[in-house]
Amino acid sequence: MPGGRLSHQDRLDIAAGLAEGSGYAEIARQLERPTSTISREVARNGGAGGYRADHAQYATASRARRRRPDGDRRTAQSAGQFGDPRAAYVERFAAMMVDGGLPRMASRVLALLYTSDSRTLTAADLVRELRVSPASISKAIGYLERVGMVHREPDPQRRLQHYVIAEDVWLKAWEVSARTNVNWAETAAEGVGVVGRDTPAGERLTQMAEFFQRLSEDMSGGAGFQDCLSVLAVLWQADRPLSSSELARSLDWPVERVTDAVDYAVKAAASGASGE
Incomplete structure (x- = not known):
């Protein structure tokens, strides 16, 4: 409630607002609090760049315990009340x-x-x-x-x-990460053309482009790896064993392509198990 003590959820919202670049006044309006309440809260708990909700909640509870050494029941409840886990x-x-x-x-x-x-x-x-x-x-x-x-x-x-x-959200996350590495490599390569390869900046950008290009290739693993991931995604969604012909119908692939992807997965697993 406005004017009452900040809850753990309030502090999580303050941290989220700071991370999004919101000002104290905007955060205060969202929480229906005075701007001064937000500014004091942030100032005594690490500042805008170091504010952490869990730490602020714990620090506030610790200060309350020091003010009430007799172990007041309400203080104990406040100290243990960290909101929704x-x-x-x-x-x-x-x-x-x-x-x-x-x-x-x-x-x-x-x-x-x-x-x-x-x-x-x-x-x-x-x-x-x-x-x-x-x-x-x-x-x-x-x-x-x-x-x-x-x-x-x-x-x-x-x-x-x-x-x-x-269903395959973490496969998508992997693909996003791989695309990000490609973007880093392409942007660095573009920079080489702008500043010149023979300049100190050009040398740094060339090294950067080569690094992220290798990282992208390692993550993508080539066509066999991508096909393997596609097969795994279909199996994950199906949540049951599928035959090669069923996988081929789901992916709209020839059966031979499915077989190659499965063989790739088996060889990769065998290589990992042998430590190669």
Whole structure:
């Protein structure tokens, strides 16, 4: 409530707002708090660049315990009240994906969808759970749809769109990471043409382009590796053994291509087991 103590969820929202580049006034409006409350909270807990919700909650509880050494029951309850553990886990899960290269808000949406029992949420659900604006959700969903991690399904009874996480979402994440490496390599190569290969900057950019090109090739593994991933994605979605002819029909491939992909997987597994 406005004017009351900040909850753990409030602090998670403050951290999310800072990560998105929101100002204190904007965060305060979303939380219906005075701007001074937000600025003091951030200032005494690491500043805008170092604010962490869990740390701020723990530090506040610790200060409360020091002020009440008699072990007041209300203080003990406040110290142990860290909000919804699932919400805290969603934020940690999202932070891991941000470290892996996904945009912050897209990571939060994906983490929430992945930890939802139904695997499907509406825009209103996402706004309510993540405490952000509809525009932020729309932008995040647009990104996740473009990379194939999420798709829409209309509600059969109401005029709503449900957002559903892809069955092969981590395969999609791998592909996004591989494409990112290609972009790094291409951008560095373009820079070489701008500054000149024989310049110090050109040498650095050449090394960068070669590094990310090798990394991209290692991740893609060539056509055999890509076919292997496609077969695994179909098997994952089917959740049962499939014959070569069934896989060929699902992928619209010749049976020989399916067989080659399976052979590639078997050889790769054998090579890994032997340590080669």
